[in-house]
Amino acid sequence: xxxxxxxxxxxxxxxxxxxxxxxxxxxxxxxxxxxxxxxxxxxxxxxxxxxxxxxxxxxxxxxxxxxxxxxxxxxxxxxxxxxxxxxxxxxxxxxxxxxxxxxxxxxxxxxxxxxxxxxxxxxxxxxxxxxxxxxxxxxxxxxxxxxxxxxxxxxxxxxxxxxxxxxx
Amino acid sequence: xxxxxxxxxxxxxxxxxxxxxxxxxxxxxxxxxxxxxxxxxxxxxxxxxxxxxxxxxxxxxxxxxxxxxxxxxxxxxxxxxxxxxxxxxxxxxxxxxxxxxxxxxxxxxxxxxxxxxxxxxxxxxxxxxxxxxxxxxxxxxxxxxxxxxxxxxxxxxxxxxxxxxxxxxxxxxxxxxxxxxxxxxxxxxxxxxxxxxxxxxxxxxxxxxxxxxxxxxxxxxxxxxxxxxxxxxxx
Numbered sequence: 001x002x003x004x005x006x007x008x009x010x011x012x013x014x015x016x017x018x019x020x021x022x023x024x025x026x027x028x029x030x031x032x033x034x035x036x037x038x039x040x041x042x043x044x045x046x047x048x049x050x051x052x053x054x055x056x057x058x059x060x061x062x063x064x065x066x067x068x069x070x071x072x073x074x075x076x077x078x079x080x081x082x083x084x085x086x087x088x089x090x091x092x093x094x095x096x097x098x099x100x101x102x103x104x105x106x107x108x109x110x111x112x113x114x115x116x117x118x119x120x121x122x123x124x125x126x127x128x129x130x131x132x133x134x135x136x137x138x139x140x141x142x143x144x145x146x147x148x149x150x151x152x153x154x155x156x157x158x159x160x161x162x163x164x165x166x167x168x
Numbered sequence: 169x170x171x172x173x174x175x176x177x178x179x180x181x182x183x184x185x186x187x188x189x190x191x192x193x194x195x196x197x198x199x200x201x202x203x204x205x206x207x208x209x210x211x212x213x214x215x216x217x218x219x220x221x222x223x224x225x226x227x228x229x230x231x232x233x234x235x236x237x238x239x240x241x242x243x244x245x246x247x248x249x250x251x252x253x254x255x256x257x258x259x260x261x262x263x264x265x266x267x268x269x270x271x272x273x274x275x276x277x278x279x280x281x282x283x284x285x286x287x288x289x290x291x292x293x294x295x296x297x298x299x300x301x302x303x304x305x306x307x308x309x310x311x312x313x314x315x316x317x318x319x320x321x322x323x324x325x326x327x328x329x330x331x332x333x334x335x336x337x338x339x340x341x342x343x344x345x346x347x348x349x350x351x352x353x354x355x356x357x358x359x360x361x362x363x364x365x366x367x368x369x370x371x372x373x374x375x376x377x378x379x380x381x382x383x384x385x386x387x388x389x390x391x392x393x394x395x396x397x398x399x400x401x402x403x
Contacts, residue, residue, distance in 0.1 A: 022381050025310060032312075066315065082311060085316070086318060090316070120369040123372050125260060126261040126307045126309065127260070127310065128310055128311075129309050
């Protein structure tokens with residue numbers, strides 16, 4: 001009987017130990033990747049060049065903008081943009097020299113197109129979107145600060161490497 | 169020599185004791201012939217957990233029948249056959265698993281019954297096999313940044329022809345409530361031996377094995393119900 005009790009306790013703790021991890025999608029799990037942009041110097045294309053006081057908005061179907069990286073400006077040479085998971089195109093407005101709502105600097109519209117495929121991750125995380133056939137361009141306006149755009153990886157399945165280079 | 173004499177005495181004493189205990193054992197065998205004979209027969213049972221869930225829970229339809237046959241006083245060959253159709257709703261995924269399973273093995277009674285009683289506190293071993301399909305009903309794409317509008321994706325992708333095999337340890341009781349009528353309860357600890365998924369999606373629930381875990385091969389289960397023994401002969 002003692003043995004039976006002991007086996008019972010060991011079995012129960014084995015079962016309980018297994019429960020935790022699967023119920024919450026761990027932050028370290030690779031899920032839907034963002035689009036990684038790196039900023040380069042147009043006149044010296046091998047050199048990274050930070051975009052100063054950058055602010056980014058998403059543009060929805062009716063042309064309205066919405067916050068996408070939070071209400072902050074960044075000075076950075078690398079930017080991660082979340083893409084929609086149920087559309088095949090996404091537009092962003094990238095402002096350079098955005099100081100506040102009065103002084104918004106120069107805004108350029110950055111347009112992307114892609115194919116999506118949903119891949120199973122796990123019970124807790126569900127699915128993630130895999131993007132392929134990525135294309136990107138900057139809409140020409142009277143005063144572009146983005147001088148050139150180059151897609152260097154058409155498949156987005158991780159956020160380790162950059163997918164798009166923006167020259168300015 | 170006192171020492172060797174002591175050893176000889178000890179040896180003789182041991183001989184006497186051993187002989188004595190052998191005599192006692194022989195006596196008990198003799199008295200055994202007066203014991204109430206043990207019934208041998210086929211015991212068939214129905215699981216009530218599955219029945220309850222089928223009646224009161226929209227997410228589950230299924231049943232399990234069990235059977236055992238006494239080979240010796242303490243050992244029974246045993247098995248279960250069942251069917252399950254279960255829909256599981258997780259925060260990011262909703263899926264249905266549907267299939268049949270068979271478990272074959274034996275139960276060993278750890279309990280020494282009093283004369284005339286026929287109860288079991290047993291440990292059992294099973295080999296289980298399940299064939300099933302898994303359908304993804306809906307899912308949400310997981311993103312760490314949900315600034316874009318997102319929606320629940322409705323699908324109906326079914327992955328059929330899935331299979332799994334496992335080894336199962338059972339600990340349970342079978343209690344004779346009325347003559348030949350038993351109530352049973354058992355806990356099951358399972359370990360996958362093989363698990364053939366669709367390649368795209370893990371097998372999240374296996375009929376008979378129950379819920380699976382991402383990084384493990386272990387599963388668990390519980391069953392209770394009633395069974396009836398068709399007596400064949402007494403011995």
